[in-house]
Amino acid sequence: MVPDLDLGGADAAMERYATGDEAAFGELYDSIAPRLLGFLHKATRDAFAAEELMQETLLHIHRARGSFISGAPVLPWAYAIARRLMTDRARRRRVEQRLFAEAPADDEWMAHAPAAATETAEDVLHARRLARCLQQRMDALPELQRTAYRLLQQEGLSLKKAAEVLGTSVTAVKLRAHRAYVALRAAVREAGGAP
Amino acid sequence: MNAELRTRVLAAAAAEPSPTRAAVSRRNMLIAVVAAASGIGAFMIFAEFMSESQLLRLGGEVVPQQSLERSVWLVAATVGGALAVAAMALWLALGRGRSMLGRSRRWLLYGGVLIPVSLLAWKVGCSIVFGDAMVPWPERPGERCLALTLLVAAGPLLSFLAIRRRAPVQPALNGAVIGFAAGACAWVAVDAWCPVAYVPHLLLGHVLPLFVLAGAGALLGQMLLSLRPR
Numbered sequence: 130m131v132p133d134l135d136l137g138g139a140d141a142a143m144e145r146y147a148t149g150d151e152a153a154f155g156e157l158y159d160s161i162a163p164r165l166l167g168f169l170h171k172a173t174r175d176a177f178a179a180e181e182l183m184q185e186t187l188l189h190i191h192r193a194r195g196s197f198i199s200g201a202p203v204l205p206w207a208y209a210i211a212r213r214l215m216t217d218r219a220r221r222r223r224v225e226q227r228l229f230a231e232a233p234a235d236d237e238w239m240a241h242a243p244a245a246a247t248e249t250a251e252d253v254l255h256a257r258r259l260a261r262c263l264q265q266r267m268d269a270l271p272e273l274q275r276t277a278y279r280l281l282q283q284e285g286l287s288l289k290k291a292a293e294v295l296g297t298s299v300t301a302v303k304l305r306a307h308r309a310y311v312a313l314r315a316a317v318r319e320a321g322g323a324p
Numbered sequence: 325m326n327a328e329l330r331t332r333v334l335a336a337a338a339a340e341p342s343p344t345r346a347a348v349s350r351r352n353m354l355i356a357v358v359a360a361a362s363g364i365g366a367f368m369i370f371a372e373f374m375s376e377s378q379l380l381r382l383g384g385e386v387v388p389q390q391s392l393e394r395s396v397w398l399v400a401a402t403v404g405g406a407l408a409v410a411a412m413a414l415w416l417a418l419g420r421g422r423s424m425l426g427r428s429r430r431w432l433l434y435g436g437v438l439i440p441v442s443l444l445a446w447k448v449g450c451s452i453v454f455g456d457a458m459v460p461w462p463e464r465p466g467e468r469c470l471a472l473t474l475l476v477a478a479g480p481l482l483s484f485l486a487i488r489r490r491a492p493v494q495p496a497l498n499g500a501v502i503g504f505a506a507g508a509c510a511w512v513a514v515d516a517w518c519p520v521a522y523v524p525h526l527l528l529g530h531v532l533p534l535f536v537l538a539g540a541g542a543l544l545g546q547m548l549l550s551l552r553p554r
Contacts (some may be wrong), residue, residue: 149344154337158330180326184333189551191337193490195348198424206424209492213551293425296493 139203143190147197158187161207168284169211172276174264182218186211205286208294212276219272259320266316270309277302278309355483362479367513370472381519394519398454405446406515410508413439417498417505418487425493432497439504440534443511444526451521461520466529469518473533477503477510481537481544491549499545500538507534 139160146153165186169179189210190203197203267275273295280291281302292302343351371379416435420426427435451458484502491498514530 147345149346151338155330155334158333162330162333180329184329184336187333188336188340189490191340192342195343195345196489197345198420198422201420201422201424203424206492209425210551213492217551293423293428294493296425296429298428298430 140201143194143197143203144199147194147199154191157190157203161204162187164204164284165207165211168208168279169215171279171283172215178218182211182214185214189214202290205290205293208280208284208286209296212294216272259317262316262320263313266312267309270312271305273297274305274309274312277305278313281306282310352487355486359480359483362483363476363509363513366475366479367472367517370475371517374468374472375517379513379516381517392459392519395454398450399516401450402447403512403515405450406443406508406512409439409442409446410505410512413501413505413508414484417502418484426491426498429494429497432494432501436497436501436504436538439501439508440531443508443534444531447515447521447526447530448523458521458523460522461525464520464525464529466520466525466527466532469514469520469525469529470533472517473507473510473514473530474536476513477506477533477537480509481506481541485541485544485548488549490551491545492551495549496542496546499549500542502545503537503539503541504534506541507537510537 139157142153142156142160146157162183166179166183169182169186170176173179173182186207190207267278270278277291277295280286280294281288286294288299288302291306292299295302295305367379375381413435416427416431416439421431426432448458481503484506485499488498488502511530511534518529520526520529
């Protein structure tokens, strides 16, 4: 889970930036960039693509600052832009081609492995297999289910904000995240881990 | 956090000037004036060619030797109601509530459908109360009203899309509602100009163009409102 950041600060910085305070963009960057980058990195598993998408997202926010609604939360907007850009990118097959061409290193899988599974060599192997299986299942999920799950479970967004980002209802987000959860739980069971 | 990335993003933003809220407000005001001028201009040109500059028509010849006049109160009621619906449609289409992501899909769907339904219901309801206006006009199937609506709404549609600029989620649906809103504005002018309240005429000449505009708005919205990487 991403540490709780001062999002009120991000909204205030965006408000000042919308009214012409140029220095506020740096504050806005510091407030939202870590979460945004984390979200994009988890979604693309490509550091270069994540950085590029984050830069593009922030530039979109910069270009649209004049239309920023006073009092509106900035983070769901940023996630929605990032998601849209990511989807476009995926459509053009650039990220997918890179994902298929470059298998991630084992160390990367380890980062997602449970801490308790590192006691013996067998446990390490099992944790790696489990993580790989989970990642494969996550990649195979429909984009909407995957993003709903990530926004709720990994980014810690509320159901309402996740629904705004995805442009759908709270019920639909619940359903998509639940389906993703069920699929991931099945993957764990198949891989021999605790369901 | 990568300091080099931070420097790069901030430098990219600094290199690309973007308008502040005050500048955007001024620009939107200007676009709104252009939208109103284009709509009114198109209406006047159409009226000049079609009805010798008559912008308000109370009646005409239904069939040879039979004419019908609308009451001024009926015109005031239908035009006033249409104005109220158009104002609500604009609020729905151009406002975004308190979110940068705009209104929810449910708001847009229900609101979008309600615009033509409430316009038609108001027109028919008022006309039923006033009686005579509902008679069939064989000479006027509605193609001129259809053309008038599309002509008057074209400028406002483009202007409203320019005011909305971006819709990160549901750009097509937002565009469709903008199309309905532009059509609702045009409905006000058409209502003043057209004395016919025969339902098949209303469906062809007044309601159908709203759906044509919504379709055009959806296409344009998908093209113009969605985010594109530069």
